[in-house]
Amino acid sequence: MLAAARQALILDEVQRRGAATVSELAGRFEVSEMTIRRDLDALVARGALDKVHGGATTRRQPGAPSTDEPGFRAKRLRQQAEKEAIATAAAALVEPGSAVGLSAGTTTWALARHLRQIPRLTVVTNSIRIADELHDDDRTDLAVVLTGGVRTPSDALVGPVAVSSLRLLHLDVVFLGVHGIDAAAGFTTPNLLEADTDRALVAAGRRLVVVADHTKWATVGISTIARLDDADVLVTDDALPDDARQTLAEHVGELILAPTPQTNGSR
Incomplete structure (x- = not known):
């Protein structure tokens, strides 16, 4: 197959799925991973895709609509090093024996x-x-409670069933992943039903910890989950711009900047 034809098929595959890894594409097209990397470089140079560590995602559009909601696969491949650093810092805030709430998202998935x-x-x-990540038949001291609800593109369960299941719970700490952070809009999501569910989760917790990488700054989804000053702690990465650091430090209870190793393709 000619490179141009293969690249067109790769583009179709990534756009259909939202993201794909180099190994997946190499298997799909029966070529070496090095060939796929060269194809991705060509597609990125044309502005067709965003290359991330280990693969590619659909192109992230600046100023995307406030209802734009990437799927879990696409988000999972973005800012992997930053999310891992944030997850490490956030886990240090959890005491043994706690009741913990985790909203849906790729940063909270890393934390899990x-x-x-x-x-x-x-x-x-x-x-x-x-819930799948935490499931372990050999653990008797780990209980996982999964709400019901309607599934979103980001693999969250949302809606009235999810909200009603959260209303009577009392959690020690809630970790909230968000789509966007803005000085005026606060912590936001592009999904109205997910906003309702996340607000119920936040209300169930005695302490709120928001986990979000630096790319979420100045992004606004259609619905606000919580104000900046509702967060007891915000854990983000050290690539957060200086103006954002100043604004957030003035509003959240504590701002934690997790150091991110500088590795090729991590940013």
């Missing part, structure tokens, strides 16, 4: 992997991916 190391936890989540 670290929570597996903490004993005697009860985790409440509206994320199928997080």
